[in-house]
Amino acid sequence: MTVDSILESIPPLAVYLAVGLIIGIESLGIPLPGEIALVSAALLASRHTLDIDPVWVGASATMGAIIGDTIGYTIGRKFGMGLFERLAKRFPKHFGTGHVALAKQLFSRWGVWAVFFGRFIALLRILAGPLAGALHMRYPQFLAANAAGALCWAGGTTAVVYYLGLAAEKWLSRFSWIALLVAIGVGIAMTMLLKERTKRLIAQLETEHDWETLRKPLT
Structure with a gap:
């Protein structure tokens, strides 16, 4: 059984639901590779042999983002900053004081725009909903920024990846292994660079903040 035959056996509805x-x-607020899932689905949609609609990929990603953020907002609103403190004890690599302090700084500086642009930033994509609720951001403002950010992120990412996939399909058919290695190398290098810079900033904030200071309202 070839890779193509395996891909062709996947029902499009399963792809949309998974995304x-x-x-x-x-x-x-649960760390999962949402961006990887979206990019992978958009790439699958660009293959003419598969019956995957890029419009439905973008729509399912948008709805998942809006619904997930809204539920996260509700949970954060109910449990407050104490929720992050409890999560930090179990998942310090994702919810430590440095992570929450950085996200809170971005909220303090950008306000509701942090929700919009947070959809494009890995750290805020996880924390934006629960943190907005914990900080008692007004829900209508949150919903508007959340929906706009989800639509731009999901729709934009799907469109860019889809059309790049179409444009590169003929070239990739000739140089598939080279293209794959180059793409992986560039992706790993950029990811590691960004991750390292964010890690240093989080480590610095970790020493400057504790949960007592993080519970203070935004100024």
């Missing part, structure tokens, strides 16, 4: 579910769970 929406993964992104929705990630938006709740």
